[in-house]
Amino acid sequence: MHLAYPAVLAVLLFSVGLYGVLARRNAILVLMSVELMLNAVNLNLVAFDVWLRDTLHAGQALTLFTIAIAAAEIGIGLAIVLMVYRNRGTSDVDRLRDTAETDQAPAAGDEKAEAAA
Numbered sequence: 001m002h003l004a005y006p007a008v009l010a011v012l013l014f015s016v017g018l019y020g021v022l023a024r025r026n027a028i029l030v031l032m033s034v035e036l037m038l039n040a041v042n043l044n045l046v047a048f049d050v051w052l053r054d055t056l057h058a059g060q061a062l063t064l065f066t067i068a069i070a071a072a073e074i075g076i077g078l079a080i081v082l083m084v085y086r087n088r089g090t091s092d093v094d095r096l097r098d099t100a101e102t103d104q105a106p107a108a109g110d111e112k113a114e115a116a117a
Helices: 003-021 028-052 058-088 093-116
Strands: none
Touching: 003 028, 028 058, 028 093, 058 093
């Protein structure tokens, strides 16, 4: 088996996932892009495990750990996104960041007004 084929596919998957993390604004799509990046890493681990003919199959063992971590990450991440959506009414990452900044700004202004009075 040529190592170039799975390596190129993994690079393409990782690139698409990285673009999704950097360009998307929906939190669920960002989580899906992170999962795509983790799957690219899994593909590399298995491909190098087969190419090196490792007797312990360390690449496949690491892939199982990565899959378990990815499952836990998506479960916790989706729960957080759902709670934020229920509280704020949006899952847009930029709007969540903007609301956090605007929530703190009036409080600082109120303290200055009270100190001046």
